[in-house]
Amino acid sequence: MAVLDRGSFVSTYKHAVLLALMDLCLEHGGRHGEPPSAISTAQVARKVTELYWPQARPFSFAGEPARVLRQSSGPQARILSLVEEYRERARLAPGTSLHRQRSVDPDGVARLEREVEWRLVQMPLPKLQRVGRRVDPFLYEIGWGDDVRRGDFARPSGFDNLLRFRPGAARCLVALAPVLRPMIHRQWALLVTRLNEIPESRVESFLFERDRAAVAGLAGPLLEIQRGRCFYCDGPVADREVDHFVPWSRHPDDGIANLVVADSRCNRNKSDFIADLGHLERWGERLHEYAPDLSTVAGAHGWPRDEAVTTAVVRSIYGALPSDVPLWAAVDRFAPLDVLRLRTVLDRLPTWR
Ligand SMILES: [Zn+2]
Structure with a gap:
């Protein structure tokens, strides 16, 4: 709630990371549903790629040429551009699912997800729990900071890629998922609406609905x-x-x-x-x-x-x-x-x- 409440969003990254964390907690529980104690940045990257995948297809509405919606107040959100560029290079039809593409081009999709992972490591993951200059790791702790370098990230032994949940945090994400998910969808859609100056009516279903x-x-x-x-x-x-x-x-x-x-x-x-x-x-x-x-x-x-x-x-x-x-x-x-x-x-x- 604190993350969502902060209001001054310049991109949709925080929404994407929150949804990804929630889904991963649901997907990696134990035998009786005990939530996981940690997840990896690679897992978050895979989820975030899944979220942006359908959103990187062109959106069209009355009278205007179809275009990919902006998801940042500055230059386009880099993660979304990575997905968009991949889709363009592969000349994909708008409806192609990520699942299908993973079987057609496993190496290419893995490279894309690795790039997405690096962006997440650089920016949203260390920044999600920061208010102003104060860091308050109430959801998870990580072993790197803003000064992380690509070289460290690329070295298999040089980078600790785990997000370790604080006590009770994963359980809360699972329990609150039914309430948080629609709130996050709604805020995400409103932000995209504002960034693109388009009518609101179809944005949420475009971003989140399946076929x-x-x-x-x-x-x-x-x-x-x-x-x-x-x-x-x-x-x-x-x-x-x-x-x-x-x-x-x-x-x-x-x-x-x-x-x-x-x-x-x-x-x-x-x-x-x-x-x-x-x-x-x-x-x-x-x-x-x-x-x-x-x-x-x-x-x-x-x-x-x-x-x-x-x-x-x-x-x-x-x-x-x-x-x-x-x-x-x-x-x-x-x-x-x-x-x-x-x-x-x-x-x-x-x-x-
Ligand atoms: Zn029946």
């Missing part, structure tokens, strides 16, 4: 794996919809493991709620039983699949829930969370690493 049509294309093959039944009520599905098991608003994960098919009644009623433990159990069983089929579907559609990440996010999100919180069981029906049973269910989930 719904592409997800819908997976409904058929996923429904086959579910033998034509709704994932939630087990009824026959007339009007199929793809549902994010972990709601998109909690963690934006399009990975195939996070996608299930439901009839539109269940899907709409579940909305942004978290599914109850019965559903979680069956979600785990589906992963155990159908991992190869899910892999095949993902492969055929060039779709991201990282069961390890999705499972870790599930553990973090359920692990951070307070006891007795109502979870979505069925249309208009909720069940309070039983934390003892939760531990058993989490223990039975597949382990990937």
Whole structure:
């Protein structure tokens, strides 16, 4: 809240770093959702690249030529230009996903992410926790300062690349994620609106929304794996919809493991709620039983699949829930969370690493 409250943003870097930290805490939790004690600058760079990737495509609105939106009050934010330049060099179509590009050009994307990492090390990571001249490391501690040189960063043994979380900080990021994420999106979009002097209405969805049509294309093959039944009520599905098991608003994960098919009644009623433990159990069983089929579907559609990440996010999100919180069981029906049973269910989930 302190970081967001400071107001005088000249670029969107702080927003990007905060979102990246939040997502990494969700993705790298332990067996029962214990948040990580440290993450690396390389992991932050990968996340920040993912965030800016769709934002580096040209934005168009009435009557003006399409252009990449400015995200800094000075010269364009360097990280965004790096992504933009890469996209131009590779002559990518606007809709090309980073996931697809990683498989087409793994070395080029790795080089891009390494460049992004260096910019993060230089600037936003040491500056995020500074007010004026005072440094207050309330989120994480790092082992370098403003005087860091590229040569030190490049030497494998010369650079300590860890962000070590202060006690309780990672847990707070996980617990507050559902509140912080929309706030960060909103502030980020308002800043971009101001920097570009454009109407506000479409900016937020341009920056953060995923391609719904592409997800819908997976409904058929996923429904086959579910033998034509709704994932939630087990009824026959007339009007199929793809549902994010972990709601998109909690963690934006399009990975195939996070996608299930439901009839539109269940899907709409579940909305942004978290599914109850019965559903979680069956979600785990589906992963155990159908991992190869899910892999095949993902492969055929060039779709991201990282069961390890999705499972870790599930553990973090359920692990951070307070006891007795109502979870979505069925249309208009909720069940309070039983934390003892939760531990058993989490223990039975597949382990990937
Ligand atoms: Zn249903």
